[in-house]
Amino acid sequence: METFGHLNFTVLGFCCNQFGLQSPEVNHETLNVLKHVRPGGGFVPKFPMFGRVEVNGLNEEPLFTYLKESLPFVNPVIGDMKKFHWCPLKVNDIRWNFEKFLIGADGAPCRRFDLHCPIKVVERDIARLLA
Numbered sequence: 001m002e003t004f005g006h007l008n009f010t011v012l013g014f015c016c017n018q019f020g021l022q023s024p025e026v027n028h029e030t031l032n033v034l035k036h037v038r039p040g041g042g043f044v045p046k047f048p049m050f051g052r053v054e055v056n057g058l059n060e061e062p063l064f065t066y067l068k069e070s071l072p073f074v075n076p077v078i079g080d081m082k083k084f085h086w087c088p089l090k091v092n093d094i095r096w097n098f099e100k101f102l103i104g105a106d107g108a109p110c111r112r113f114d115l116h117c118p119i120k121v122v123e124r125d126i127a128r129l130l131a
Contacts, residue, residue, distance in 0.1 A: 011045075013045055014049075019083060022097065025052075030049060031049065034049075073091060074117075078095065102122070113125075
């Protein structure tokens with residue numbers, strides 16, 4: 001947001017508890033958890049945070065169904081299935097927290113990023129999209 005916010009760009013944050021049950025807080029607790037626990041250190045997001053959603057499984061939000069259908073998975077490794085809390089598991093599911101989707105101003109999904117993707121790659125692709 002600090003780099004691109006002035007260019008008609010925004011980040012949208014969605015909490016999800018489907019990955020190792022790491023986000024058990026209720027919606028009104030989310031900002032305090034971010035500020036004091038994870039990542040902590042006084043972190044305050046400079047972008048909109050939405051209430052907790054499911055991004056995989058039978059109750060996944062339609063937005064994430066659309067994104068996953070539009071863009072192929074970016075990591076062939078499924079991971080430790082004991083830490084996944086949804087059913088059924090699908091090959092195109094979001095694999096872990098902090099996976100990112102880049103969406104154009106027209107609403108079309110452009111790119112999907114694995115959680116381990118270097119932020120410089122994400123920034124480069126955002127800059128290209130906004131150019």
